[in-house]
Amino acid sequence: MSTSPNDSTAGLLAARASGIRVVTADGRGIPVAHEPRHPNDREPWAEYEGCTGTIVSRHSGDACTTVLSPRWMQWSASRSVNVRLTRAGVHCVYEGLADGTRARTTFIDGSELTWTGVGIHADAQGDEFTIHHPISEHRILRVQWSNESGDVTEQRTHRFASGSYADDSAALVACVIAYADCHGRTPHTEEQPQIDPQGDPVSATLLKARSQEKGAVRIVTNDDRAVPVAYEPRTSDDPTPWAEYDPADGTIADRHQSLACATLDVERGTVSEPWTVARSIYTRLTDADIEWACGRDPAGTYDKVVFVDGSELTWNGVTVHGDDVSVLHTIGEHRSLSLDFSGRDGREVNHQFATGSYAADSSALVAWVTAYADHYGRAPRPQL
Known part of the structure; x- marks a missing residue:
């Protein structure tokens, strides 16, 4: 493209060719693009809005300058x-x-x-x-x-x-x-790794007891409700690292200090039904008009969804107690969720959700199941 007459565009283009960046000379230092609209354009330098990718202003060469290292990631x-x-x-x-x-x-x-x-x-x-x-x-x-x-x-x-x-x-x-x-769009999951209980001896003691008893001890709120809680600190020194969940929507309803939590002895395998992973996820899938529990195994290790085209999807979870696979454990004992898709064309896909946050993992799983249902068709409620 030719340069505009009677301005310094030619010098700016020569500098740019050597790797120097051209920006506005008004103190903002916004990178500009040489995009003349015609051979004699007196404002050939285009200033863009960073998000929309549209031109918001145009400048003559005299209104621009060069810099070596501007802050440009916004653009x-x-x-x-x-x-x-x-x-x-x-x-x-x-x-x-x-x-x-x-x-x-x-x-x-x-x-x-x-x-x-x-x-x-x-x-x-x-x-x-x-x-x-x-x-x-x-x-x-x-x-x-x-x-x-x-x-x-x-x-x-x-x-x-x-x-x-x-x-x-x-x-x-x-x-x-x-x-x-x-x-078909695929959902997105932000990783949120779990943090070790450094500097929090009470939480460390609670976690040790839960780990040693492997399902015979549950961490709950230290009140009359005895609601299961999950260890999900937001920072290394989070004063309230224990998350209490709303089982209906899988969101955190409250957070607690370690001193506000306690251990609860339960029979191995016993769960608090309102706070099970299964109920938390089923509620949201039902709201999305997706029929679940089409094929749960007797041990409660997985659940299956069948789509209109005959493809199938199964999901399950892994608890904090080793490699125990289940859909019936409490939210507070969540480690990871897994989703397996099997298509009629033979395609098989596995998705893993293990961010350290049940809110993030369960939301991602629900979003993926919903996306598959949108793509392959929701099947009607099975007749019992």
Whole structure:
């Protein structure tokens, strides 16, 4: 593209070619993109809104300057695209090198999609793909979808290189959403690792008793209710590390100090039904019009859901007592949840939820079951 007349754009472009960033000269230091609308455009430098990827202002070369290392992540391609995809219910994870070369999402039917970009410095710096470069240094965006079916791999690639980041990013977002609508969105889980009870001797004692007795001792609130509680500290020095759950919706209703908790001797295998993992999850699946308990085994180790097309899904959990698999243990004894899908086409998928937070794990499991039900069809209530 030619430069605008009577301004310093030519010098800015020369500096940019050497790796220096061009930004607004008004003290804000916002990266700008050289996107002239015509050969004689006197405001060829476009200032973008970071989240929406739209142009909010235009500048002449005299209104811009150069900097070596501005704060630019707010205007990165990764943030601009992923904010819009997240709002549309499409969740991507970054992959590749430490600075990010691509973002990937897996759909319900097992197909995958990656998106990436190429910046203006690809030739000079040898970088091929990147998603964390500034909007202002955009050259190309690309989407690749692939699906493996037996020995056949189907792939499609879409390339967006109009010269306008606004147009290219809008086209990429629309393309990814179209694939998600066709192949099924997958839910997202944020990891929240559990923290050891350092500096909290009372909690350490409670946890030791629960571990040694392996189901014969339950940690409950030290009041007349004796509600089972889960050890889920938010920080290493959380003053209220014990979570009391609302069994109906799987959310934390209250938090307690270790001194407000106690051990309760119970017969091994005995559960407090209102606070079982099964009841907590069943309630939410029922609210989503999904019929559960189509195939629970007598020992209560798993539950099954059958969809309209004949595909099946089973879920279960692992307790804090070793490798005990169950759906009938209390929320307070939750370690992880597992989901297994088996399709009529022979496809099998396993999902694990073990963030250390029952709220996060159960919400993720319910979201996944609901997503599968949306994609494969809710079966009617079985006739008993």
